[in-house]
Amino acid sequence: MSAELILRALGFTLTATCVSFVLAALLGALVAAARRGPWAPLRWLAIAWVSVLRGVPPLVWLFVAFFGINLGQAKLTALTATILTFSLVGSAFLAEAYRSGLDSVSRTQFEAVSATAMPAWPGFSRVILPQALPVSLSAAGAYLIHLLKDTALASLIGVQELTFITNDAVQRGSNGFTAFLLLGLAYLALSVPVALAARTAEAKLRKRWAVAA
Amino acid sequence: MSTISPPVTALSVTGLAKSYGPLEVLKNVDLDVARGEVVAIIGPSGSGKSTFIRCLNRLEEPDAGTVMLDGAGLAPSLTSKELRALRRKVGMVFQSFNLFPTHTALENVVLPQVHSLGRSRQQAEARARELLAKVGLGERADHKPAQLSGGQQQRVAIARALALDPEIMLFDEPTSAIDPELRVEVLRVMRDVAAEGMTMLVVTHEMNFARQVADRVVFFADGTIVEQAEPAAFFASPQHERTRRFLAAVLEEEL
Ligand SMILES: Nc1ncnc2c1ncn2[C@@H]1O[C@H](COP(=O)(O)OP(=O)(O)OP(=O)(O)O)[C@@H](O)[C@H]1O
Ligand SMILES: [Mg+2]
Numbered sequence: 001m002s003a004e005l006i007l008r009a010l011g012f013t014l015t016a017t018c019v020s021f022v023l024a025a026l027l028g029a030l031v032a033a034a035r036r037g038p039w040a041p042l043r044w045l046a047i048a049w050v051s052v053l054r055g056v057p058p059l060v061w062l063f064v065a066f067f068g069i070n071l072g073q074a075k076l077t078a079l080t081a082t083i084l085t086f087s088l089v090g091s092a093f094l095a096e097a098y099r100s101g102l103d104s105v106s107r108t109q110f111e112a113v114s115a116t117a118m119p120a121w122p123g124f125s126r127v128i129l130p131q132a133l134p135v136s137l138s139a140a141g142a143y144l145i146h147l148l149k150d151t152a153l154a155s156l157i158g159v160q161e162l163t164f165i166t167n168d169a170v171q172r173g174s175n176g177f178t179a180f181l182l183l184g185l186a187y188l189a190l191s192v193p194v195a196l197a198a199r200t201a202e203a204k205l206r207k208r209w210a211v212a213a
Numbered sequence: 214m215s216t217i218s219p220p221v222t223a224l225s226v227t228g229l230a231k232s233y234g235p236l237e238v239l240k241n242v243d244l245d246v247a248r249g250e251v252v253a254i255i256g257p258s259g260s261g262k263s264t265f266i267r268c269l270n271r272l273e274e275p276d277a278g279t280v281m282l283d284g285a286g287l288a289p290s291l292t293s294k295e296l297r298a299l300r301r302k303v304g305m306v307f308q309s310f311n312l313f314p315t316h317t318a319l320e321n322v323v324l325p326q327v328h329s330l331g332r333s334r335q336q337a338e339a340r341a342r343e344l345l346a347k348v349g350l351g352e353r354a355d356h357k358p359a360q361l362s363g364g365q366q367q368r369v370a371i372a373r374a375l376a377l378d379p380e381i382m383l384f385d386e387p388t389s390a391i392d393p394e395l396r397v398e399v400l401r402v403m404r405d406v407a408a409e410g411m412t413m414l415v416v417t418h419e420m421n422f423a424r425q426v427a428d429r430v431v432f433f434a435d436g437t438i439v440e441q442a443e444p445a446a447f448f449a450s451p452q453h454e455r456t457r458r459f460l461a462a463v464l465e466e467e468l
Binding site for chain 1: 270272293296297298300301304305307309311312313314315316324325327328329357358359373374377
């Protein structure tokens with residue numbers, strides 16, 4: 001296996017993970033807003049969105065996106081299908097992460113914002129968000145690691161990411177045990193720093209927005 | 214109150230009603246409050262006192278009735294802009310303080326001024342320091358709520374409400390969640406605010422405060438005002454059996 005091949009595979013894994021995560025984070029915010037918004041149909045839609053996307057294995061969605069959408073006119077590349085799938089599935093998980101954060105903020109804080117006549121955005125960003133975000137962030141960090149590992153599924157539709165090239169090498173005669181052990185180590189080498197970074201970010205936020213000192 | 218001119222009505226409530234499902238929490242409540250008047254609202258638990266004052270700044274939406282502020286009626290249902298205008302005029306102090314926990318005392322008093330009134334940070338900070346000094350917490354401006362005692366937090370909350378220069382202040386059992394020995398400082402601040410002519414509606418279990426500071430005591434039971442009078446008369450000769458029973462229970466507890 002050439003170094004170039006491995007780097008390219010690493011690139012696919014990281015691209016699928018990072019791009020999906022960013023899109024999921026943005027879309028998830030919209031879903032969470034809809035979920036807590038005043039408009040009932042939107043709330044139901046948000047609930048349905050979360051339940052449906054989380055209630056089906058991501059592999060199935062991946063196949064739907066890749067094989068299903070490929071039948072029509074517009075052809076999705078395997079990588080696009082992967083990113084599309086994980087952005088949508090991720091938006092459901094991250095919407096729940098945001099929701100758990102918002103739910104952790106006492107109703108009385110929302111009342112205090114109202115009673116002091118603060119407009120919605122400053123009230124949210126200056127008062128509610130600092131209390132919600134550390135909680136959301138630990139759930140989101142956990143999901144990011146989950147997502148990193150889930151991108152291995154993309155090997156099944158032919159994205160030449162880390163799992164694909166490892167499997168490929170084994171099919172061509174490499175020692176399976178060593179190869180997959182190395183693959184496992186590679187995922188660990190990626191996920192451990194992510195976990196650390198998430199924890200550091202959370203700690204920083206908690207410090208910046210500490211309730212004491 | 215030391216005015217000689219006829220009292221100006223600050224707040225006029227007529228026929229206020231509110232139900233939660235089948236539970237009628239407020240039944241046709243009428244109340245007029247003069248500018249600068251201090252009204253103590255007392256009554257048994259569940260009688261609708263909190264609901265009543267929360268209807269005044271629309272943390273709850275009443276089902277029926279009218280509320281007039283300074284002679285101007287409020288629509289039954291307000292836009293968010295109108296709600297904010299109302300809440301700038303009618304400040305509220307909660308039983309559980311409800312300070313913003315991630316912000317310092319100073320910042321708690323600054324934020325609403327900046328975002329609700331559009332004051333500059335500098336102006337807001339100057340006013341916040343002045344108010345914190347006034348409530349006896351000039352030295353504690355940089356403390357977060359968790360580092361303050363309940364009594365101190367409540368004084369910050371009063372400063373936060375005063376910072377918007379409201380016309381009326383609502384207090385919902387402001388000392389109930391505070392250790393008895395720390396209540397005096399909060400009550401002293403409330404007395405000062407009253408002495409400066411603020412119109413106040415105070416839901417309270419502090420009979421001494423009602424007796425000494427209020428201009429009028431209003432007794433709530435079962436969602437209506439059963440009886441109201443100036444404190445001396447109210448405590449000396451309650452007219453209704455329900456009031457007498459309540460006072461007997463409360464005053465006994467106080468002994
Ligand atoms: N959001 C709500 N939903 C349903 N019932 C409510 C709600 N808020 C209050 N109630 C009920 O309305 C009644 C009046 O409540 P309220 O809080 O106004 O009483 P209170 O006089 O302030 O009592 P306390 O002295 O205990 O604070 C109570 O029976 C209460 O359980
Ligand atoms: Mg109450």
